[in-house]
Amino acid sequence: MSTLDNRVVIVTGGAGGIASGIGKAILEAGGRVALMDLDRARVGAAADALDAGDRAIGVAADVTDPASLETAFDAVLAEWGRLDGLVNNAGIVRLGPAEETTPEGFDRELAVNVRGVLLASQAAARRFAGRGGAIVNIASNAGKVGYRNMAGYNASKAAVISLTRSLALEWAEKGINVNAVCPGGVATDMLKSVAGFLAPRIGQDEKALFDTMVPAQLGRHIAPIEVGRVVAFLLSDAAIIIRGQSISIDGGDTPY
Secondary structure, eight states: OOSSTTOEEEEESTTSHHHHHHHHHHHHTTOEEEEEESOHHHHHHHHHHTOOGGGEEEEEOOTTOHHHHHHHHHHHHHHHSOOOEEEEOOOOOOOBOGGGOOHHHHHHHHIIIIIHHHHHHHHHHHHSTTSOEEEEEEOOGGGTTOOTTBHHHHHHHHHHHHHHHHHHHHHGGGTEEEEEEEEOSBOSHHHHHHHHHHHHHHTOOHHHHHHHOSOTTTOSOBOHHHHHHHHHHHHSGGGTTOOSOEEEESTTSSOO
16 A cells, blocks of 8 residues: 655665664655765665666665755755655664763764754755655664663653654644654664674674574564555555654563
């Protein structure tokens, strides 16, 4: 069932693994997708890999830079003439004990993971042109329960959850619906990096450790396309009564 017919959606962090699943799900639902990432070559390749012809493009942008975002968002409007949705997927993680977290590293995580969400959301809201729109923020179950060696990431994702509520409240009158999802246990390079960090510190094989990092109830990793289909639903009119929520999509690991 097509729920995003001809709608245009920007996905930040577009060269990453979850972005690929989100892009595929948007295309499945009948939409068009602009993947946006700092690395022009990688995001272009990611758009090409979707094999969607003129329904997918790659655009370079730095989500921490307002001028860069303005240029990138204008490029999408020049291509398709409209904007209907935004998925704030760009994010980074700096691994290490809390006592070793540097001010510079902490600030960088907040800049990409939180400031980037606000700046991109503002850019999208200006371009919804009074027709309303939908924003979905990719938070994390780390923002609800927290994990060791990820203090900055945990804090940043908790901030995204709070920011989601604020934007939903303030922008409802503009016809803009804002929600977040909180993934966990998704088979991505980021999760592999966590396994790579932990494995030598706890005396385990990296691949063997990664294979255990799955939702207990599900018994397997979550695929990016599964995250994408939830996101695509939240971008659609069918989700109009879901507002300001941060929905756990981690196979039951986080029960709230």
